[in-house]
Amino acid sequence: MPELPEVETVLRGLRPVMEGRVILNADVRRPDLRWPFPERMAERLEGQRVERLRRRSKYILVDLGSGETLIVHLGMSGRMLVSGDTTGRFHHREPVAERHDHVVLRMSGGATVTFNDARRFGAMDLAPTESHDRHRLLAGLGPEPLGNEFHEDCLLSRFKGKKAPVKSALLDQRLVAGLGNIYVCEALHRVGVSPMRKAGQIPGPQVCALVASIRQVLSDAIEAGGSSLRDFRNSNGELGYFQHSFDVYGREGQSCRRQGCDGSVARIVQSGRSTFYCPKCQR
DNA sequence: ATGTGTTCCTGTCCGC
């Protein structure tokens, strides 16, 4: 579910109630999500001060005073919800147990952070902070799309020789990390590139425009607090707004929003995922 | 080495 902008939105909501606070209690209510939790996870979390929260791709990284980092992935339906803090800013969710509340962290300062994940495609693991980037889930990730290492030459070299459609290539987290189905569709539409084009055959100038487009659509989405289709909620339980700005995603049969284009949005399936695009202005 | 299909799981929506 959540792509980079949604994870960033969640992270920003968690910072004020987690950073500099201590995890007083960790209630781990099942042995696993997508994979088993690490050994003694609750004990390794309890009593630890949260030094800082960071994001890498779609992962939330919680650096602990112990020198370990909690790695969190929200999968398709994961949420991190804040309730009951003493600042009075987070009243949305009552601190009562709900279905699919799998891990509950009680923080100093009064907030409770609940990891809720209906589909359980999410994940949590612990790794040494110092070497966390060598963790199996993080080691192969490509550059951050909003970072300095992601630029035209970077994407061009990664596309080189690739016969996969550009849509599939952009979903490959080893090429660039953090894009998902929505923002790939939107970025391709904004630059007028067909999702079916072979990645390796896109000319330099268009790759350059694609880089800019990816950065822009992600920035726009972060600014809007992410997108809410079914179940995305920020840490305060609220909806994002960017779904109203989609040009193609979820708009099959509706008219293309590009200025001067009278095409209509089509839906196809690529590598088992829906792709939305305008056959008229995306070539 | 690549590219694609399958799989994990629950919830929701749509047509009959």
Add this chain to the structure above:
DNA sequence: TGCGGACAGGAACACA
């Protein structure tokens, strides 16, 4: 209203 099927924002894994 119930039921079956399609589909869902991810991504590891198996396989051609």
